[in-house]
Amino acid sequence: MAKIAVYPGSFDPITNGHIDVIKRASKVFDHLIVAVLVNDSKKSMFTLDERLDILKHSIDNLDNVSFDSFSGLLVDYCKEKQLSAIVRGLRAISDFEFELQMAQMNRQLYDETETVFFTTSEQYSYLSSSLVKEVAKFGGKIDGLIPDYAIMKMKQKLSRGE
Numbered sequence: 596m597a598k599i600a601v602y603p604g605s606f607d608p609i610t611n612g613h614i615d616v617i618k619r620a621s622k623v624f625d626h627l628i629v630a631v632l633v634n635d636s637k638k639s640m641f642t643l644d645e646r647l648d649i650l651k652h653s654i655d656n657l658d659n660v661s662f663d664s665f666s667g668l669l670v671d672y673c674k675e676k677q678l679s680a681i682v683r684g685l686r687a688i689s690d691f692e693f694e695l696q697m698a699q700m701n702r703q704l705y706d707e708t709e710t711v712f713f714t715t716s717e718q719y720s721y722l723s724s725s726l727v728k729e730v731a732k733f734g735g736k737i738d739g740l741i742p743d744y745a746i747m748k749m750k751q752k753l754s755r756g757e
């Protein structure tokens with residue numbers, strides 16, 4: 596039975612740290628779905644379509660990775676697709692408390708899909724999408740932190756004052 600995993604996130608935008616996790620997880624699972632979480636309560640810089648577009652342009656060389664979006668409970672998505680695992684990335688110990696809480700709640704809700712953690716390369720351990728956006732907003736250099744396509748889209752958006 597093929598082992599299919601989902602890597603959920605807001606990816607607003609994707610960072611090179613996320614990509615590091617995606618590359619690592621794509622080597623472990625038969626197929627990896629990178630799924631953008633639709634969360635209307637959270638103000639995002641990029642729309643859902645823009646985030647999916649950036650993802651597809653940023654990860655075009657892994658043939659066992661696909662893209663999707665979902666709203667509602669992650670475990671309902673896992674149940675519907677009969678997924679083996681939820682992939683989550685860890686940057687530093689500070690990520691662990693929240694991730695452990697999510698993993699234990701998800702197990703309580705649906706104990707058929709395991710949460711599997713991948714540690715990102717230490718060169719990205721300080722990276723977050725929100726910090727990158729903050730730096731970009733003030734004209735700071737973000738080359739090497741997020742994919743070039745994402746940089747181009749972010750510069751477009753910032754130049755429009757969005």
Ligand SMILES: Cc1cn(CCC(=O)O)c2ccccc12
Nearest residue numbers: 604610612613684685715723724
């Ligand atoms: C950018 C980024 C955020 N996180 C926290 C979880 C998330 O929001 O996706 C990561 C975990 C591993 C690698 C990179 C990241």
